[in-house]
Amino acid sequence: MKRLPLITPHPPRLSKLAEGLARIEEAGIYSNNGPVLRAFEASATEQLFGGKGACLAVANATLGLMIALRDAVSDGPAGRFALMPALTFAATAQAAWWAGLTPLVCDIDADNWSAAANEEEELLERHGAQIAAIVPYATFGYGIDLDRYRWLSNRYGVAVVVDAAASLGTTDAAGLGFGAGAPFPVVFSMHATKPFATQEGGLIHCADPDRIERLRAMANFGFTAPRTATLPGLNAKLPEAMALVAQARLEDFDAVSRHREQLARSYRSAVAGRYVTQARRPGQQALGFFPLLLPSERTHERDAIIARLGEEGIGAGKYFSPHLGEQPWIRSIGHIEQTPVADMVGGRLLSLPLSDTMTPDDVHHVVATLDRVVARRSRPIAVSAPPVAETMIIGGGPAGTAMLTAASRHGLLPELSRGLVIVERDGAIGGGQLGRYAITSDSTAQTFLSAIENNPDGAIASLVDHPAALAVARHRASLGVPLAEVGPLLRAVGERLHAGVTAQGGTVLTNTEALGARRKDGLWHVRLRDGATHNDSERVARNLVIATGGHQPLDRLVTQEVAGVPLMEIAGNRLLQSDSVLARGGFEMVADLLSQKRSPLVAVIGGSTSALTTVALLLRERPALPFGAGGITLLHRRPLRPFYHSVDAAHAEGFTDFGPSDICPVSGFVYRLAGFRLEARELVLRMLGIDGRTPEPRVALHRVAGDEDAAARDILAGADLVIAALGYRPRALPLEDADGRPLSIAAHSGAPMVDDACRVRDAAGAPVPGLYGIGLAAGFVPHGRLGGESSFVGQANGLWLWQNDVGMMIVDQLLAGRTRAAA
Known part of the structure; x- marks a missing residue:
């Protein structure tokens, strides 16, 4: 049986380039923009881009993106956004971060799988000058509309750097290479796995030769004069030996491209009508593999399908899944918009082999095998229903994870985690929606850092040196912390909490939405929907904690x-x-x-x-x-009313508009809650x-x-x-009684959702058994040992409260209930 790996690197063989290598050795020039590299750049400009503009060969495409982005925003302030689509390789976001930018990740187009035009324009309108650069990705070699990006650049005064890593070989209807004559840098990869396969390397094309020469200097330590750095720089030079390999690939690239295009046509013909494929544009599309979408009802079996194809000798993968918005580090440093299309496409993508050594018959064999594997339903396995969970937390944002943080601060997270299920609509827990706000917090930097400093859980305590924690710590002397910088820290804490919960047998269900819950036989039956497969399921829990946040209806x-x-x-x-x-x-x-x-x-x-x-x-x-x-x-x-730390502090400023009922009996603070x-x-x-x-x-x-x-x-x-x-009002989680009738709670009439023990109240004000609430708009008012002035009317919210007394109030009740059940 002929094996067909997903990726078959097929660069020119160095062993056949002995004569050229000997000339390099004789010349004694091995790097530093030598004659072989310069000759390749000139040839690439002529052959691939119709003689338009100029090219610069670099050590790899990621370095090319880094210097192109750094150059594009060199005159602007650091820390601004780089707008990019979710469905791309991690290097796109990594390069932006190294260039001093924050990835701003948007959704994709359902047809061509590149950035959605309406999403890009909405974000450009919303963020304005905060966006320093757009980094469109030519997904799987797709020829995106560069004229539109020229217009966006002019319209919004924003830089553009195109990530075209897989696109050397993509042409328009006239045969002109993708990116030819673009006024901004277009960065290609020449990695061994790409259609233009060398061993390693990158190529930057631009219509502006001066831009190319400036990038050349940046790729050589920023030297514009002998040993003199006048520009930001690094070492991104392509060695002469790799330029020789690139020149050899260029010589046979037309034939390679025609062959791969023939294989792509065979794939499209073979899968037509049965699988969704990427939209087509006139011309030729460079493909390193052939991507398609599995039927939605088989998405949850994708890993099994890949394994079965492997057993048949056919390599398959799932580029790019997880997409950028689902990758933990990128979530910790970036700003992720809602990405329902990328979630769907990423969840269904399947990559099939397409290589220089394959034939159209191989393609038909791959598709026939895929059809057989997809048609073969998984063997039914008797799977027992998940055991009844002790507790289910609906919502893994700042409030839901604050309860976990409270438990960790008292060494109780392992005990709480046993039998715990966390349900979160987002791709990770911790951050919620805080990062979408352009304001500073009404909590100090120390409030956020107190959750990790000296935490008994070593994994959480070690976050004090995390870049997100250091960014928050810089605001210790400020009036609050920009919420855009709080979000990454909360996501980093969420990542550690996720690991801690699962290590103790708990379950964290991300990309999952709770549709509603029914109280039956003393248990909560919760209806869940998987965001990737859209399959519905049911989980049962003894206790339910609503931490779904608030909104302004x-x-x-x-x-x-x-x-x-x-x-x-x-x-x-x-x-x-x-x-x-x-x-x-x-x-x-x-x-x-x-x-x-x-x-x-x-x-x-x-x-x-x-x-x-x-x-x-x-x-x-x-x-x-x-x-x-x-x-x-x-x-x-x-x-x-302003808040004061003490009566004396208020009197020192001449503020006397308060009485005994306005002073917290526990802390002595004036207007502790109302101020x-x-x-x-x-x-x-x-x-x-x-x-x-x-x-x-x-x-x-x-x-x-x-x-x-x-x-x-x-x-x-x-x-x-x-x-x-x-x-704010609490986000509604539909609740039903045992007969399926709506269960009315106090919040439906505008009253506080919870009582003084964080128990959700029914319409008559009585606590609903096994139902708790925490977070924005829950309506909790501190009392007793928690302190607070007796004159306070309203609700008290705050991360510190949730991570301490309020969170522990719920944790204590949950664990006490366990003890009673065990007894």
Whole structure:
């Protein structure tokens, strides 16, 4: 039986290049842009790109991407985004990070599997100047539209560097090589596994010869004069021996490309109508293997299908699965958008062999074997239902993992993990949606770091030296931490918690959505959906913890009244919610909406931290909005109170607007729960003129007096933009009783979801057996030994609370319940 490996490297043989190697030895030039390399670059420019522009050969494509990206953003600030699609090789994100950029990962097009155009443009609109570069990927050699990227570059003032690693050999209908004449660098790979196979190497093409020469200097330590670095640089030079191999490949590449194209046509013909393949464009597509999508109902068997093909002598793989957004390190340093198409495509991709030594008959054999393997259903195996879990946590974001962190801080994570199931919609636990916000936290850097410092779990404690922890630590003296930098730390902690839970027999189900839960026979029967296969299943647990976070529901705006008038009626299409303003790109959205106003007027409704944070964002972001005196009005019902660490500290600043009921009996803090902290506190102190502070002239305060407050109505009617910061409601998890009837809980009527023990309350206020809640909008209010002022009205949220007393309150009840059950 002829074996057909997935990848068969077939570069020119060095043993047949003895004459050329001898000339290199005779010349004594082995590197440093020698004559063989220069000759290859000239030949490649002529043969592959129709003589347009120029080429630079480098040691490998990853180094090529690194210097091209570094050059593209050399005049801008570090730490900005590099926008790239999810379905690409890890090197795309790695190169961006090494160039000082943060990967911003977007979804893909369902047909061509490259970056989705609408996603790219939406992110460019949202993030604006925060995006320094677009790094489109020519997926599997697909000839993406470079004219469109030229337009995007001009439209948004953003650099473009194309990752075309697998695309040497891709041509247009006229036979011109992909990237020919592009005004930005297009980076190709010449690795042994690529269609243009050498042993190792990369090629950068660009229409601008000056750009190529600058990159050449960067690839040679940044030297533009003898031994003098004037540019950022590294050593990315291609040795003469590898240039010789590349020249030999160039000489027979037309024949190699025609043969591989013939094999690709054979594949497309053989699989037509039975498997989804990548969209086609006029011309020739370089392919290192042949990718297709398995039928969706067989996705969960992909590994078994690959194994069965291997038993038949046929190599197969699953490039690129996991995609960028699913890889732990990239998640820890990047910003991952929602990627449902990439999740689906990545979950179904199957790569089949396509090599220089194969024949069309081999292709038909591969496809016939695949058909037989896919048609053969897995042998039914009697699988018992999963055992009843002790606890299931729905939601692995900051709140759900905070409970695990609380357990780890008390050495109880191993005990809690036994019989634990965590369900998370995202590809990893820990980060949630925090990273999508463009604001600073209302918690200090020390709050975030306290979860890992001196943690009894060594794996978590060792994170103190993690880059994400060091980034947060830099803000110890600041008013909060940018949430974009908090997200990577929480994801890193989540990764360690994931490992710790599974090591003790627990289960972490990522890319899984909880559809609902039914209370039956004293147990929770939870319906789950696998995000990759869309298969539904059921898991049973004794206890359920809802940690699904909060949101600002649109239907709340429909019924909301301010000063006795329906908010939608008075604000109309001028109304936004604070959550969209505080998200990345929110300020740019506001700036665009107000761009025609010479002295805009904005009304912010609410007295919460999100309201004050919204005001602070509008004041400090750049470029500044042209607010005049009173350009922003904050409409609030309750007095605005600053937090103080002690009565003495408050009195030292002349603040006396508090009484005994406003002081926490445990900590002595003034307005421990109701008081604003950090950035919001500073703004409140200014607006109240505390300790001689000068009020911010661009902000006016208006305390809404009731339904007859005509002045409040006038402010709303005259505002160019109205921003509602009315708090958050818990995300609903549909609950049913044993007969399938909806189980009504207190949160449905707007009341707090949980009681003083974090137990979810039913509509009558009684705790629902075995059901707990934690996180944003749960409605928990600290009490007793947890402290807090008796005058406080509302709910208390905060990562520190969740990772300490609140989290342990639930953990203690769960473990005590186990003890009772065992007894």
